[in-house]
Amino acid sequence: QVQVVESGGGLVQPGGSLRLSCAASGNIFNIYAMGWYRQAPGKQRELVASITKGLDTNYADSVKGRFIISRDNAKNTVYLQMNSLKPEDTAVYYCNPVGTKVWGQGTQVTVSS
Numbered sequence: 001q002v003q004v005v006e007s008g009g010g011l012v013q014p015g016g017s018l019r020l021s022c023a024a025s026g027n028i029f030n031i032y033a034m035g036w037y038r039q040a041p042g043k044q045r046e047l048v049a050s051i052t053k054g055l056d057t058n059y060a061d062s063v064k065g066r067f068i069i070s071r072d073n074a075k076n077t078v079y080l081q082m083n084s085l086k087p088e089d090t091a092v093y094y095c096n097p098v099g100t101k102v103w104g105q106g107t108q109v110t111v112s113s
Contacts, residue, residue: 002028002102004095009107012085020080020107022095032097034071034078038109040091049080050098062088085111 008020020036035050049059049069057069068081078095092106 004028004097004102004104006093006095006104006107009093009109011110011112013113014086014111016085016111017081017083018085018109020082020093020095020109022078022080022104024076024078024095024097028097028100028102030073030076032100034069035096035098036069036078036080037094037096038089038091039094039106040088043091045094048093051078082109085109087111 002025004022004024006020006022008018010018012018033050033052036048037045038048039045047060048063049067051057051069051071059067066084071078090109090111092108094103094106096103
């Protein structure tokens with residue numbers, strides 16, 4: 001079954017860090033670029049970062065310099081290291097093989113003091 005499973009979210013204080021993980025089916029991971037998206041309450045889902053098979057990366061302006069996307073092709077896993085977190089980063093975070101309709105359940109990130 002084609003699927004992705006996100007993990008690593010939680011509650012963190014402003015300025016803190018979290019590392020999200022997304023485990024993907026091997027046949028997806030070996031074909032597609034991977035993206036991290038987020039959706040805050042009342043807002044549309046937005047692309048946060050993406051990474052190609054060749055490790056080229058792209059970031060939303062709002063997270064540049066704070067978030068780092070990476071992938072481990074041997075483990076079929078993509079990561080999102082989130083540093084200097086802000087309350088506006090609060091959202092459900094999803095990973096997605098770029099261009100597909102494959103979505104996981106997401107992982108909640110809450111940044112609050």
